[in-house]
Amino acid sequence: MGGVNDLASSSTLIKDTWYDGRGDALLLEDADVVGIVKPKKKLIDWLLPTDQLGLKVISVVGMGGLGKTTLVKKVYDDASLKSNFDHYVWITVSESFKVEHLLSNIIRQLVDEVKKPPPQGLEAMNEYEMKEYIYKFLQHKNYIIVFDDVWQILVWETMRYAFPRSDTCGCIIITTRYSNIGNVACSENNRYVYELEPLPKEESKMLFYKKTFQENSCPLHLKEICERILKICAGLPLAIVVISGLLATKNNKMEEWELFGRSLGDEFEGENLKRMDKILSLSYYDLPYYLKSCFLYLSIFPEDNSVRVNRIIPMWIAEGFVHPKQEKTVEEVAETYLRELLDRSLIKLHETYSDGRPSAYRIHDLIREYIISKSKEQNVVAIFTGRGEMMWPNKIRRLALHTSVNYMEEEYDNLKYIRSFLWLGSEDAAEFAQVLEKVLANGGRLLKMLGLERAPIDTIPSKVFKCYLLKHLNLSYTDVLHIPKSIENLQNLENLNLSETNVTELPIEILKLRKLRHLIAFKSPDDPYMPGFGQGVKALYEIGSCLLSLQTLSCINAGEVGGIKIVREIGKLTQLRQLSITNIKREDGNELCSSISKLINIRVLYISSSSEEELMDLDYSLQSPNSTLPFLDTLFLNGRIEKVPQWINPYSLHGLTELRLLWSRLKEDHLVCLEDLPNLVQLVIVDAYEGEGFSFKAKGFQRLKDLTMANLRGMRWMRVEKGSMPLLEKLNIDKIKLMVEVPEGIEHLTNLQEVLFLDMSKEFLVNLEGQKSRGGKDWKLSHVPQISVFDVDMNGEWVEKWNFNQANS
Known part of the structure; x- marks a missing residue:
């Protein structure tokens, strides 16, 4: 819905004086608002009294600028509600709130409604006395109280018991940017959480045209540039109103509009979009210190990209952004960082795993423009997109190339201190070789992160193996065929991604990389039911004795190496969270199940037979102390089993959320073995039942x-x-x-x-x-x-x- 924006007090973290403008949301006329009908009706339906008495808490959640305050104010003022409630109170909550001030404000509004003076000694009352006064005043009454722009759950926790819960129809409405605040506040009732979405395309156009041209159409010569600007706004009412207000002053001149569209990111640094910048800055400056770098680092990816969690987390870790915590791996800590950014509505969930954990996210285009601007200001990442001239910093620490750079030759001298390089450029092999040569020549010894996904490369340059500080090396989706023995030089390497390459065998020297945590080397088959699973690399001799830090091993061939059975070695890798293993034969079954039972931290397990005809005999009990795999949430079995293994049961796999059975050729109805799995969310059965x-x-x-x-x-x-x-x-x-x-x-x-x-x-x-x-x-x-x-x-x-x-x- 399209109001100007949300109302709140100025952040105490932003020292300069500026016009916030969020209070304008309380003054909007209906003619200035679009897209409000459906959400307004939903909230009114929730608010209307029912036969069941009690306190009802409703949360309206969404990123800054979506129009939460505008929506709630229009609901608050709706005539159809007035006859159903005795009292209305609106409280604007600042980031640096004081409980006594909030309580005092509620009391003053309540008594003012009934034309009475505030109680004597109000200023001298303590917190408990004011809560008691409010409680008695509202007892047996119907009321609506709005807490607008709540930044801390402490607001609700300190206020909740001031409101009667029985013999009343009390309604509390909370607006917040934080989904966790919204969910916690509503946890005692039916979870009335309304997650505000951006405006649909047509309503975005309606608001933009009305504010820019004062009519419902656009001049023909500005149609294309309007579409581009609306795409960047991506349905965010605040962005549409601020940008349309600016463009309304340009008298429909094509050249001025084009210049604005090309330099939209730079506009955040000038006066034109300062108001928009400040609104987004409220969320940025409210981030704890450990999230600021993580958030700005997201600018490294191109617009319109869905970014997978398992891609960004290893990069954050390699950069040193993730701080270890007791009893948690750094990967688990990084997942909590992403969850915090999601809770704050700074990134948007795009996909989830079957257990509900985020697997991919998107960034609103305007937030991305903001973090690019902020990242440039703080020299976090230098990003070359090919749009306009790039002002390179004197010392480039992190560089992301999104397009051709063959005319930036003179800037390579700035790479002496480079720590991270991400290639997302053209498919021109000669250009890529030139760029990588410059990166490795000038700053390779300081590199910690090298992201070469989809780069036009079939051989790894020898200089890569002189990057002794390298922690993260991503060669996925390249034509690389061979990993040289000099890989042993990368003693700090933690993440090696060879997925979808042509590598089928790894050198024995990899066993010297004792810090390696993630070894990913699968080649996917052409099968939509088996994503991320297929041909494995030849396993390494004594892998279980050397790579004890491994958390991900995907995907290895179970064939015998040097007289050692790989299925036996697997049981020594007790830190594994994800394991993919192929080429399982019937005689491997007992030892494989024995090894699996020792993987007490395993979350994802993929097992595939050597051929469609090979029988995998997995019908053995787990031999761990409690006979369970408590964290296993995803299980793929690809091959003939004829009988569901006895360890696939509600006791052993209590946390299983996704199960895929392929080629199983079960001889009888085995669903009875699966139907009691208490948390199973996704079930795929392909060529698995006869x-x-x-x-x-x-x-x-x-x-x-x-x-x-x-x-x-x-x-x-x-x-x-x-x-x-x-x-x-x-x-x-x-x-x-x-x-x-x-x-x-x-x-x-x-x-x-x-x-x-x-x-x-x-x-x-x-x-x-x-x-x-x-x-x-x-x-x-x-x-x-x-x-x-x-x-x-x-x-x-x-x-x-x-x-x-x-x-x-």
């Missing part, structure tokens, strides 16, 4: 949200009993040719949001269309918002046959 049908029993799979069943050649039917899979949101049925009807009982899956049918039989598609056309009780999918059907044409290409969005019909 029976005629599946029956999902009542009370089974109580946490499952995502189910995929594919390539089940003998399966004809699927049945869902009432009470099974109550949380299921997504169902994929792929290439089950003998199935001619939708699953029986699918109407019981009331939480289902999406159903996808892929490469099904013609009879199935005819029956599906017939049921849809007849409607009524025949249409068992009437409750599903999104239904998609894809078929395969003669060229093996996917063709969309049906895409029905019932939510919008």
Whole structure:
């Protein structure tokens, strides 16, 4: 929704005097606001009294500039609520709040409403006395109290018991940038948390045009530049209003608009966008010291990129940004850093793992422009994007190249102190070789982080192995074929990423890298059901005796090396969090299970057989002291097993959230072994069952949200009993040719949001269309918002046959 912005007091951390402007949100006319109807209705529905008495807490959460204050103020002033509540109080909370001032303010507003003077001795009252006064005043009353722009959970914790909880319809509304504050405040009731989203594209345009041109259209010659600027604003109302206000002064002159668009990042450093800069600075300066560098470092990635957590965390660690804590690995500490940035709405969650942990995030384009500006100011990272002229700092410590740099020859002398280099440039091999040569020649001895993902390279330059301080080396998605013996020189190396390269064997010298924590060297197969898993590298002799710091080993070949069984060595790597192992044979089963039982820290486990026909005999009990793998959350079994291993049970794998069974060829219905796994969220069954049908029993799979069943050649039917899979949101049925009807009982899956049918039989598609056309009780999918059907044409290409969005019909 589009108000000017949020209201709060000026930060005490920003010393200069400036016009904040957040208070304008309280003065907006309805004509100045767009996109407010839907969220306003939702909040009013939550606020309206029900038959159930008690205190209701509602949180409105979102990044600065989304319009939280504007929304809540329009709700607060809505006439439809006035007759339902006796008292209204609005409190603006500053970052340096004092409890006594907040309580005193509440009392003054309450008595002012009933035309009474403040109680005698109010100034002399202590905190307890003021809370008691408020409690008695509001007892048996209906009231709304707003705490706007809350920065600390302490605000709610110190105020909560001032409000009666019974014989009343009390409503507290909290606006905050911090999702953890919003969730904690609402934890006692039904979790009324409204996460404010950016404006949709059309509403962004409406607000931008209205503020810039005072009408609902844009001059034709400015259409393209308007689109580019709106893309940067990305639905942030504050950004749209501030930037449109600035552009409204440029009299629609094309050259001035173009200049502004090209230099938008630089505008943060001048007067034009100072107000926007200050709003974002409130969040930046509120960061604890250990998050500031981590946050600014995110500017290293290009715009529109989704950045994976397992990519940024090793880089933070190599840079020395992550401070170890007792009882936690540095990787776990880094994950808490990312969680803090998410909680503060400074980055946005893009993808999650099956257990709910963040796996990828995005940065709002305008926040990215801000951190680029701030990073440049503090010389954290020098970023070359190819947009305009680059003013290089005298001492470049970190350099990210996003595009061609073949005309920046004269700037390479600034690289004497470089510590980190990230290549995201062109695919020109000659240019890359020239750039890397300069980086290694001038500053290679100080390098700690070298990121060469997708670089046009097939051989690692010898000078890389003279970077004795190097901690992080990423060669993923390159054509590198060979790792030389001189790798042993990199004694400080902690992270070596060779994923999707052509490397199939590692030199024995790698065993001398005793600090190595992450060794990633898989080559993915062309299989959508097995992401990040495939061909493994030849395992290393005595790996279990040498690389004791390993947390990630992905992916190694289980073949015997030097007379030593690798499956036996695995059990010595007790720090492992992630293990991928291929080429498992039947005779490896017992020792592999014995080794797995010793990996008490394992989180992710991928096991693959030597071939589709090879039987993996994994039906052994775990031999650890408590016979459990308490942290295992993801398990992939790729190969014939014929029987679900006995250690896959609710006791041993209590924390398992994702399970994939491929090629299993189970001879009987083994779902009974899986349905009681208490935390299973995602289940994928591909070519893993040879029976005629599946029956999902009542009370089974109580946490499952995502189910995929594919390539089940003998399966004809699927049945869902009432009470099974109550949380299921997504169902994929792929290439089950003998199935001619939708699953029986699918109407019981009331939480289902999406159903996808892929490469099904013609009879199935005819029956599906017939049921849809007849409607009524025949249409068992009437409750599903999104239904998609894809078929395969003669060229093996996917063709969309049906895409029905019932939510919008």
